[in-house]
Each structure stands twice: as C-alpha cells, then as structure tokens.
Amino acid sequence: MRQERNHRESRYNSVVRKWHDLFIKKGIYEGNVDFEKDKFFVNFPYPYINGYLHLGHAYTSMKADFISRLKRKLGFNVLYPQGFHATGQPIIAAADRVREGEEKQIEILKKMGIENVEEFKDPLKWIEFFSEKAYEHLNLLGYGIDWRRKFITTYLNPAYDKFIRWQYKKLYDKGLVYKGSHPVVYCPKDKHAIGDHDRAEGEGVVPEKVVMIKFKHRKGSLVIMTYRPETLWGVTNIWINPSAVYVVYDVGDEKLIISRDVVENFKFQEIEGRVLEEIKGEELILDEVENPITGDKVPILPAKFVDSTVGSGIVMSVPSHAPYDYVALRDLEKDERYREVVERLKMISLIEVRGYGEFPAKEIVERMEIKSQDEKEKLDKATKEIYKVEFHQGVLKDLFGIFAGLYVKDAKDKIIRFIKEKGVGFEFYILPEVVICRCLSKGVVKILHDQWFIKYSDKNWKDKVHEHIDKMEFYPESIKKVFHDTVDWLEDWVFTRERGLGTRFPYDESKIIESLSDSTIYMAYYTIAKYLENPKKYGIDISKIKDSFFDYVFLGLGNLREVAKENGLDERVLERIREEFLYWYKGGFDLRISGKDLIKNHLTMMLFHHVAIFPEGFLPKSIGVNGFVMVDGEKMSKSKGNFYTLKDAYEIFGAEETRFALLYAGNIGIDDPNFETKIIKDIREKLVWFENYVKKYYGKGREDVKEIDLWLMVKIKHLTDLFIENGENLMTRDAVKYGFFEMQNALKWYLRRTGNNIHEETFKVFVEQQLHILSCIIPHYAQELWNIIGNETLLPIERFIEIQEISDSHEILEFEEYLQNLLDDAKELLMLMERKGNKVNKIYMVVGDEWKYLVYDLVKGAKNMKEVMEKAKEEGFYGIDPKTFSDFVNKSFGKIKKSPFEYLERDKEIEWLFESKEFLERELNIKVEIKEEKNVKDAKSSRSLPYKPAFVVVD
C-alpha cells in the first residue's frame, strides 16, 4: 500500500460525484425568481480562460460558493452564476506562437495534457477547450453554480457582444467616452505599443514627462531638457556632450538644435522636420545662448555625463541646486581652456530650504566628499536627496517674481504652464530607462491618435462613485478607503485596441474594446443570461435583438408591446426577462468577491460603469477582497512544484478536503492566505472519525438530562451563532474554526465528561447541526451522512436547526470552565505529589464556606478594599471573627477581582460537582470526595476560595 507512488483518490470523491450530480439534476443551485424570498446574488469575476483554473481561482471562488450555501440555508433565494472571459490579446498571441511553432508554448500545452497541439493554432480552440475544462473542473469540486447562466465573452457570443455594444453606446451618449491621443512605449518595427509582457527589457518603464526649453542660439533654438523647470532661473551655462553629434532640425517655423540621436524620438512625438546640418558637439562649445526667461547670456560647456540619447541630448547647468552641475564645473575649472570662463560664472541661489544654506548642491557635494563627476553613485544619491528636500520643503526665493514664496511642489505646474504660454518651451516624453521589445528593437515614445478614452477623470463622475462607495459594504472594511483613493487616482483609460478578441466599438468598427473595459457591468447580464444563452428555449432570435431590448430590460425604457415587437419577442418572455433583472438586481448584486489585484482596475471601473449606466437602486451592494493563496507558506508557482490546478487538487487532495482546506486557509482580507497541504490528512481523519462515531452512536443513548447535556446544547447554539456570524462576514477560517473544530472539541469534551454515556436527543441535535454547518463547507460529505442517519431531504436546501435559548446557559458554561480549572489544578497538585514521591490515595475537594461567597459578591461590586470592609462591618462580618475575615479579604481581593465567574451559584456549584465526581475520579485516576469547608478539620481546607475548592490529599 505504502509503495503506491500516486496519491490514492480520496474516499470522498465518489461521494462528491454522486451528490453533486444529483444536486445539479434537482436544480438546487438554480436561482429562480421567487418574490416570497429575499434574494442574495453573489458572483466571482469570470476567469480568463487561457489555461486551467488553479488554486488561486478556487480560493476566492470558494468563498462565493460558501456564502451562497450559507445564505441559502438562512432562507435566502440565492443566485451564483459563472461565466468565462475570452476578451483580450493573450489567447490570440498564444495561438500565434503555436502557429509559429514556438517550442515553449507548445511545451506548455503538452504539459497540460493536450495531445493535438495543432488545433491550438486557432484561438477559438483555446476558448472552446479551456472554457469547457473550467466548467468541468469547477464541477469536480462541487461548486454550486447556476450553470444555465454560463457564457463566454467576445463576438463569439452574439448576445454578449450586443450587450457590450449597447453599454458603449450609452457611455458615448452620456459623453463619457471620447477620442484623443496619448503617449505609449512603442516598437517602431512591430508598429504597436509594447506592454510589459512583450518586453525583453525595461519592465515597468513608462513614458515620463519632461520639459524642453528653447535657448536662443545663433543657429536657432538650442533645446535643453529638464525635470526641474523651476531651476531655469539659476542657469549658469549649458552642458553638451562634446563627442556627440548635434543637428539643426528645421520644423518649419523654427530651427531646433538637438542631438542627432534623438531626432527619431522627436518624430515619434510629432515634432516633424528635417535635418539641415550636423554640428559636432565640440564645435558648439563656448557658444553663447540666451535664457528665454531671464535673458541671461550663458556659455555652452562640455560634460561627460550628458547622454546624447536622452531628451534633446542637451541639459542646463544649475550648480547651486544640482550636484552634478556643481561638480562638473569644478572639474572644468582645472582645465586651462575653460578656467577663465568658469571662474566668471556666478551661482544663483533659488530655493530656500531648511537644513541648507544658499547653495545646497555645493554643501552636499562637500559633505559627501565627492571628488569628481566620475563618482556617479554618490552623485546620484546627492541629486536624489537634494531633489527630494527641495521639492517637498523648498520655497522659491524673491527672484521668482510672481512665483516667489511658493513651495516648489506647488509652483512646478504653474511654471510649466508659464513656459508653455510664453512659447519658450514644451512638454515631451522620455523613457527613463531603455525598453527593448521582444523583437529586440529599441522602444520609443509615440503619441498615438484615434484612441478612444473612457473619461474617468470626470469630476462629476468621480463624485458619484465616491458617493456610492460610501453606501457600500466592503470586506474587509479597510478597503473602502482604497477604493476611494483609486477613484481619485484613476485617469482616462484607453479602451480600444487594434487587435485581440472582443467586441468592436460601435463608433469605430476597426477597434476592439479591451478586456477590462468589457467586463464592467456584466453582473447584470447574468440576471438575464438564462434567456439569452438559451435563446431557442424561449423563442428568442438573438440576431433580432436591438438596443431597445437592453434599454427596456435594464432601464425600463420604452413600452412592453413595442419593444417586444421590435426585438421579435413574445411579450411574456420579455416581461419575464425584465422581471428577472428587477428581482436579482434590486439594490444591486449583493456581493462580488475577488482577488486584491482587481481593486485598482477592474473593481473600481466596475463601480464607475454601474454608476454611469444604472439608476440608483441597482448599484453594487458589497465587495469582498482576498489575498493571493500561498501553498505551504510559499507563493504558488510552477517552478516550485507547488502549483495546483483544480483538477490536481481534486485528484491529489480530494474535492471535499480541498474545499475544506481552502475555506480554512484564510479569512477575507488582503493578507495572503495559506493553503496547507499537510492538514488535508488531518481533515480527512477528523471527518472519518466523526462519520464512524455517528454511525455507531446516533439514535442511541440515555433519556434523562444532565447538566453536561445542557452544556453541549448551549455550546451548539453558541458555536452555530459564531459560525453564521463569521460566515456571513466571509471570515471563513474563523467560521470553520467555530463551526467544525470547536464543535468537535466540544463533542470530545462532552464524551469525556459523560464517559461516552451520551444523551440521545442532545447528541442527535449535535450531529444534525454539525451536518447543517458542514453542508456549507463540504456539502457532499454532509449529505451522505445526513442520508445515512435516515434523512431523505436534500441538506443544502434545509434550514439550520433553531436552538432554543437555555435559561441558565451562562451558569452552565461557567461550570464547565470551573470544572476544567479544577481538573487542571488537581492534576498539577497530584503531579507534584508524585514527583515528591508521596503516595496519594484520595483527594478531598473542599468547597469554601458561604461567607466567602458573600465576600466574593462584595468584592466584585466594590471599588476598593475599604468599601468591602465597611459593608462587611455593617453585616457584622457575617458572624465571622473580624481578624479571620480581614485576612481572607486581604489575601483574596486581587484574585477575586480577576475571577471570571459571574453567574455560577454556590449551591449549583456543589450540586454539579457531586454530579461530576465520577468524571473527576476517572480523569485523576484517584478517589475523590466532595466536601464543604465547615465539615473538614484539615487546616488546608481553609485555603479554599470561592470557585476554587481547596484540595486535601489523603494517603
């Protein structure tokens, strides 16, 4: 047996298959309009189907599955649908790679167990294959999804396609989409934007905005690039690279002097022109140019650090505030040829900043002991430092005129505007680092035109989204703020693409709507997908569906008869579709649960679009967000060998075990949960134990009720409440903890306390409630056992058992706690005695006298010792010698204050203690006698405290 190389299939997989098929067949997961019941609509973002679903998908979607079951058992009418996402470029790109015979891609497919790789040259094959697999695999794990509403995106699904087109027409009509241009990192060879995923180098690099400023030169306008336009007031000279080649670039109305290396970049940013002449860098040296703002005449000087491929290949020198400039000038002073010129230059102090004097650059260079401009590392650090403090804390000095007194961070944009308005400069985009395309050509910044934008910058729109977010629930609550932040941060979004799968944009049919933009309001589509995805069944001809259909169904526009006629529908069908939407989408969907990566894009966009399209009363109600699942404490990855698809999990761990471990892996929240493979076995064994125990003892037991039976009942109620409360808040780890582990611990204690002499009815309630709880976690195991103990009904649609409040439940709970403390203390004592070599045959447990309990109450209600003594005096110290009394109070005041018992009465304590005598003897393996203090002579007995009997050992 042990030699088996592969994991044996879980004993419960067949149980899962059996019941899952039946549940599906019986339609218990189908959400149908029922006005008698409150609805609960939960959904999980449709996964992109370029591969198998994995544990990451399973983790988040299992929370959706769980809550759908919990809510159903609480009496809600539940809708939990699932579609699949095919929009975008990856599938097409992957299919292309197959067609090109790329080995890596083919290998990936083969590893997935696909034999006929050829077929995957066709992107449609991918969609067909992987959406089918996703469906299959979700079923393997027994997801309770209403599959009648399953769909895929893109034009391959004409109904969905029409729905998306309708949405974008709405947005267009509302003026929320517009045509514009924007800068992208662009591959001149492939002729399209290079996203992160198709870069060989330069991941994460984005175009950065800089300012170009034109200095007057005898041959035209010398263009310098700067990140810090505010230092234009302090330019002492210009830097060029003496070994680079510069050109006079005629752009029509003026002649720009820039580096030859950047001419292409200028062209891509639509500064068209032609090169008139080339000038060697060294020829420009010592030429004079004029600062367009201050009118100062400054010389051009050589510097090694100038990169002729960045910006314009020319920069300005501000030695007072730029360490590089200061050092370069200092270096140059040593050069005979330039000494005279350099000595004449005067540093100009521009910015007042705490901690620095007039010339911060000079100070920091001296402090860091930077010797020359070759010390690049130090200089970069110094530059960063100066830039940071000056930007945040720096204030512009008087010579700035209208800008004087402003913080740099506030003045910057104003200065840029000023420069642009004066016509002496313009904005430009550069790449802060080199980007290399997959095709190995170097990326440039290109301004793309004819791009369509969604206007997320719209203030009014943002405000409405904020307003709605305030009304929503978030799990965890802390992410509400993140959503607010994201709404503020989101800028206009380019939503059209040249290539990829998807829906064409109605106002420019050459463009495809990209994937994030076509997945914004499809949750509403689920409500009617039942009809549109099964058109024949309802006599619907999708090709006849027009915008008026969606207008009517989603927005209530138009009248039934006309709309039905226009869309070739039976009026009753249309009415039902509208009704279905109204029912499920009333108050919005109830919960969308997703990975945390979608907060900053999809989820926020989803809110924007809902607010734009749907009226108040149909907007999302709540969002839950999860971290990324780890496996055994490590990020899941194929290279680490801890990557599991749903199918892997089913085969290796078993469906129920996987479900259980996923829910137990973590609570809702952005922390990364941990799926522990080693607890699979524990879970399975616990389940087997319970199953066996139930089979053996269910329906048996005594009839008379004891305190401990009541205790178990109280526990069942308490833990059920905790399970439901945590479950409803998606705290699945805690829910499982209370609903299973603590339930099982309670049962174990109960069996120990009763010595397996269980009370039939109490045990029956325990078992049934345990199965109710488990049917939210592992419904098939629960159903199987439910069936075995003689129930014919389908457990997932049964309600929890309502357990009546037990009147003295607090007292009962306290007594068990008391008993555990007592047992612990006694064990400790006996251990000590044993260690000492003392023989002990019997132990007296001596309950304190009544007056001690009176003191207990007094102390609990009193602020301090004095108050206790005063009150006691009034009562004549309860007939106790005042000295004994005060000694006792002195000794026990602190302990009593900390004591947890509030409800347990002394006579109950004694009564139940007598009932528990056998249990104590069994546990301690010694004779036990319960006594009252007044009946015992031994001096040790006086040590008794309320709720802490004294022990007297007898040999």
Add this chain to the structure above:
RNA sequence: GCAGGGGUCGCCAAGCCUGGUCAACGGCGCUGGCCUUAGGAGCCAGUCCCUUUGUGGGUUCGUGGGUUCAAAUCCCACCCCCUGCACCA
C-alpha cells in the same frame, strides 16, 4: 518617486479601530507521557525566563521617545519588509 499594507513568544497567525480580563486565541513544529507488536493516528501535559509540595515573580509584542494609574493596543520619530503604479488579464 507616488499610493496602499505590514513588522507579535521556533514557524504560520489572532489581537490591535473600542487601552486594563494579554505571557498574549488558534494551527504547525518540538518535548514528555498514555495507547500501540511497531510506526502513524488519537488522547493528556509542557513549550519566554526564574521560582514553587498548590493559584508566585520577572522580562516581552521592529527601534527609540511620549501620553496614561495602566500600552502589543493611542501619539511622534526612525529602521526594515511586501504590493500596485495602467492600456494588461
């Protein structure tokens, strides 16, 4: 750089928002015991340090300050770590 999150007793991880009941939930690991032919599982006890024929004391929650009768919990500064930054699902 900007934004968000986090540093807790070997590991994972509660608690901190609503200061005290916190030496600090729970799980894993480890140690000892019971059980067992044995291993596994299960059960019991222990797992910061010291002390103790019994309920005791000390020092802890990234670092350093502060507020308070009282701080893991509130405030300030600092150090370190993680994630996202868009045309991509």
